[in-house]
Amino acid sequence: MSRSIKDYIIIALKGMGMGAADVVPGVSGGTIAFITGIYEELINSIKSVNLNTIKLLLNFKLTDFWKAVNGNFLLSIVLGIGISFVSLAKLIKYLLEQHPILIWSFFFGLIVASALVIARKITEWKIRSIIAMLIGIGIAYMVTVVTPAETTNAYWFLFLSGALAICAMILPGISGAFILLLLGKYEFVLSALSNFKFDVIAVVGVGAAVGLLSFSNLLSWLLKKYHNMTIALLSGFMIGSLNKVWPWKETISTFTDRHGVEKALVQENILPQTFENLTGQGSNLALAVGLAFIGFFLIIIMDKYSLESKK
Secondary structure, X not given: OOOOHHHHHHHHHHHHHHHHHHOOOOOOHHHHHHHOOXXXXXXXXXXXXXXXXXXXXXXXXXXXXXXXXXXXXXXXXXXXXXXXXXXHHHHHHHHHHHOHHHHHHHHHHHHHHHHHHHHOOOOOOOHHHHHHHHHHHHHHHHHHHOOOOOOOOOHHHHHHHHHHHHHHHOOOOOOHHHHHHHOOOHHHHHHHHHOOOHHHHHHHHHHHHHHHHHHHHHHHHHHHHOHHHHHHHHHHHHHHHHHHHOOOEEEEEEEEOOOOOEEEEEEEEOOHHHHHHHHOOOOOHHHHHHHHXXXXXXXXXXXXXXXXXXX
């Protein structure tokens, strides 16, 4: 596939969108890849990094290696994701702490639209596709209600966290950032990115690379052999994940982390009016609904643009 520099800049921008989504617990970069039309190419490109292509690299057949792994495409994506991680980590962390209702409302709209967009890609609805969607909804919902853990910062666990998070990161609907949150490593990794702690970044990065190469082969096979069922499952993941991003929550119990900071441990979704009655704070309902609609229509516009680009 012949591409111009402009094409690769657009791909890098899509990578930035993926990176921005992956920073937020509950939103998946795989969702952005899917709705911008690069998901299957991304999975197949990652899958192409195997023993044969590594042999090309070790034999210094660099041009053949680069072509075999779709190098320009992958480099553009990685650069975009990296730029987002470095530039947006502090901003997202600030917004989550200071304006949680507004940012969760925006992402709620994003995910609702994304689930609809992905479900539209199912070419034929059968009982097995419906069952796959229901399974996806159930799995994602169960993931969202699991209590976050307080875990070790040892390198082996950081490696494992990176491997598990990256598998979720390329699945639409299941957020890699949320998996890090469940493993008790979200803020630790976010802080490492913000403060350029290269040892932590390197260990998590190597774990992510190993997990990505392993999981992409399975996902590529599923998309080829059971396309509609796989798409239905992925769409179900997104619907189930909406439980996590509902903006108004009541904190049922808290915990104190190793730094002495009290944080929410178990939360329950509540209505905006109930939130106002319980907390005495404004629900920001009008602004929240507006941001949800902006998120919704942003995805619809991106999907329309993607379809027009393909035509």
